[in-house]
Amino acid sequence: MKCEELLKYLNEYVDGTVDLAVCEEFEKHMAGCNPCQVVVDNIRKTITLYKEDQPYTLPTEFHERLHTALRQRWKETHTGDRL
Numbered sequence: 340m341k342c343e344e345l346l347k348y349l350n351e352y353v354d355g356t357v358d359l360a361v362c363e364e365f366e367k368h369m370a371g372c373n374p375c376q377v378v379v380d381n382i383r384k385t386i387t388l389y390k391e392d393q394p395y396t397l398p399t400e401f402h403e404r405l406h407t408a409l410r411q412r413w414k415e416t417h418t419g420d421r422l
């Protein structure tokens with residue numbers, strides 16, 4: 340899996356709806372790619388903190404904001420890495 344492919348599955352992975360096979364590839368990629376690891380770790384922490392406050396389903400608005408922030412952070416991390 341390449342970074343660009345990982346980005347495609349990022350939302351599904353974070354939501355826990357990604358295929359098991361994809362999930363494995365995803366984790367294999369993260370093990371060897373620090374920028375992707377950082378982004379996914381950060382977003383996981385955000386979700387955990389949020390869930391501690393509200394243990395039910397995430398509101399759609401939060402979801403959308405999260406996904407936008409996720410993609411933005413991913414791009415920033417990767418662009419910074421290349422420059």
Ligand SMILES: [Zn+2]
Nearest residue numbers: 341342372375
């Ligand atoms: Zn990567």
